[in-house]
Amino acid sequence: MEKKSTKGWLYLLPALVFLGLFMIYPLVDVFIYSFEEGYNFTSQTYFGIGGYNYSYVLHDPYFLRALKNTFILVVITVPLSTAIALFISVGLASLDKLRDLFQTVYFLPYVTNTLAVGLVFMILFKKTPYTDGFVNLILGAVGVNPIDFMEGPYWAKMFVLCFYTIWVVLPFKILILTSALCSVNKNYYDAAKVDGASRLRIFTKITVPMISPSLFYLIITGFIGAFKAYSDVVALFGTDLNSAGMNTIVGYVYDMLYGSSGGYPSYASAAAIILFAIVLTITCINLIVSKKYVHY
Numbered sequence: 001m002e003k004k005s006t007k008g009w010l011y012l013l014p015a016l017v018f019l020g021l022f023m024i025y026p027l028v029d030v031f032i033y034s035f036e037e038g039y040n041f042t043s044q045t046y047f048g049i050g051g052y053n054y055s056y057v058l059h060d061p062y063f064l065r066a067l068k069n070t071f072i073l074v075v076i077t078v079p080l081s082t083a084i085a086l087f088i089s090v091g092l093a094s095l096d097k098l099r100d101l102f103q104t105v106y107f108l109p110y111v112t113n114t115l116a117v118g119l120v121f122m123i124l125f126k127k128t129p130y131t132d133g134f135v136n137l138i139l140g141a142v143g144v145n146p147i148d149f150m151e152g153p154y155w156a157k158m159f160v161l162c163f164y165t166i167w168v169v170l171p172f173k174i175l176i177l178t179s180a181l182c183s184v185n186k187n188y189y190d191a192a193k194v195d196g197a198s199r200l201r202i203f204t205k206i207t208v209p210m211i212s213p214s215l216f217y218l219i220i221t222g223f224i225g226a227f228k229a230y231s232d233v234v235a236l237f238g239t240d241l242n243s244a245g246m247n248t249i250v251g252y253v254y255d256m257l258y259g260s261s262g263g264y265p266s267y268a269s270a271a272a273i274i275l276f277a278i279v280l281t282i283t284c285i286n287l288i289v290s291k292k293y294v295h296y
Helices: 002-033 052-059 061-093 099-111 114-125 134-141 154-182 186-194 199-210 212-227 231-237 249-258 265-293
Strands: none
Touching: 002 265, 052 061, 052 265, 061 099, 061 154, 061 212, 061 249, 099 154, 114 134, 114 154, 114 231, 154 212, 154 231, 186 199, 199 212, 212 265, 249 265
């Protein structure tokens, strides 16, 4: 038995070394940086150790705005995209013919370059001196005045960002949920129909519990992905996200390292640790909730 255990650890050794070098060590290093006040990249020196970096970040208006934007993005896009994906997946799973074709069509946006999709969305929503944009043309046809979605009111820009994020994440969620729905044992549905159960009751008492592990997986990964949003925002509003008022926490970390106001690794590390703590807390809450509502 001990020999088998040793052999198992040897198989795991490459993965453990990889995780240690590229995940655990950087995380520990960033945690140390976050307490080194005034750290300088060039000289590799700092003038003190303490919690000032966290205090600065938590009082920085740019970080607070990025925190607000990120939370709004998470709260809107994760539940909405999961619900829409579930609705579409139920329709796809009920098809006997052309199911594979529709799955492929829905999956196409997922394999398309993020920046390319962002450029298309920008063209659809952006106002120029020559045109109000395709979306505004549609709104004008129903009597709504043109809206500057890309450079106008905050709510308009947030609408475009949420719409774009949902569009990008939908294909993967549809693929996972359609596969989960197709794997549900049809005998459960047959038994429920014999008992006279309604479609809504069948959906809530059979379908949702049976696919709850897949739903839980998508919710967890959705939260993590939304909290790490950055490239999507850049695709829509460019690299100067602070001027657009649409920065995210990851964008703030990048700006502190490499942006026009960059060169502050200690502040960037503190912001990164705060993001890590937020994601870890929400993940733990989801894990606790899953013990009651997820059925394996």
